[in-house]
Amino acid sequence: MARRFKLRPIPGEEGDISEPGSMIDRRTFLRYSFNTAAGAITMASLGSIGFASMLMGQAEASGGDSAVRFWVPTGAEDSAWYGDRHLEAMNFSAFVEVAAATNTGMAGAQGVWSGMPVSVIYVPHDENKNLGLIENKPRFQLMDGYTADGKYVGSGHELNEKEEYSALSIHDNLIIIFSRCPHLCCIPGWQLVANDFTSDNWTPGGSDGGGNKLFCICHSSRFDPTAIEKNRNRNRSTGSEFEYIGVRRSGGPTPVGMPLIPFVINGDLLEALPDFKDWYTYCD
Numbered sequence: 001m002a003r004r005f006k007l008r009p010i011p012g013e014e015g016d017i018s019e020p021g022s023m024i025d026r027r028t029f030l031r032y033s034f035n036t037a038a039g040a041i042t043m044a045s046l047g048s049i050g051f052a053s054m055l056m057g058q059a060e061a062s063g064g065d066s067a068v069r070f071w072v073p074t075g076a077e078d079s080a081w082y083g084d085r086h087l088e089a090m091n092f093s094a095f096v097e098v099a100a101a102t103n104t105g106m107a108g109a110q111g112v113w114s115g116m117p118v119s120v121i122y123v124p125h126d127e128n129k130n131l132g133l134i135e136n137k138p139r140f141q142l143m144d145g146y147t148a149d150g151k152y153v154g155s156g157h158e159l160n161e162k163e164e165y166s167a168l169s170i171h172d173n174l175i176i177i178f179s180r181c182p183h184l185c186c187i188p189g190w191q192l193v194a195n196d197f198t199s200d201n202w203t204p205g206g207s208d209g210g211g212n213k214l215f216c217i218c219h220s221s222r223f224d225p226t227a228i229e230k231n232r233n234r235n236r237s238t239g240s241e242f243e244y245i246g247v248r249r250s251g252g253p254t255p256v257g258m259p260l261i262p263f264v265i266n267g268d269l270l271e272a273l274p275d276f277k278d279w280y281t282y283c284d
């Protein structure tokens, strides 16, 4: 008999979230699960509604909820620094404070925005950008992107060069990443498991060396949140391809990296912007 997992509901959502205690099978779990140290994270089921339709529906109906909120994976309540802040709105100053106490000056957290899983990563870019590329002095790097079969797609520098990407310009030492693995759509996490890929150290170049990778426990894909590239993915329902700006795949079976989400800081609160909704449809 297939193993089944108990779901945690998202409070405040209407009509599309399973009731508390609903059970899903492993296939559904893999579609919607968060990764955790115990491998037993639960994320609300979206029933038959895909992420994209949920996002589009919210945006059209009400303008959407722009707040980015902490999401505490089950089992991480005591280990994650935001463990007691489940579904609270994310504030910028919390990342600055936590980052100041780390070896690299980086900090990250799992979150949810408009029903979608996100990773929010703080990188001391402004402090380190003029130092060159030095070990354990992390900064954002704009890099060339290639498809899984080695075809050049474009440069991360287009972030600054093309008007269409202006909403994504790097600011406030922070990025927000749509956190669904392009391999089989699990949800990679920030330091939710302990291994060489997630330890608090950093090497430049967007390679698989060093730590501080976003790590997907399903099949061990890794993503460097400091390496920004242009790449290509496709909507699995329609087959239509799109190009996006995102973080680089550094290792594992994922063919490409994950896209960025533009945001603003309103006072101290993080608010995401729905400028590139098609980029988040590759698991639909």
Ligand code: FES
Pocket (backbone or CB within 6 Å): 181, 182, 183, 184, 185, 186, 216, 217, 218, 219, 220, 221, 252, 253, 254
């Ligand atoms: S789903 Fe992430 S590595 Fe397979």
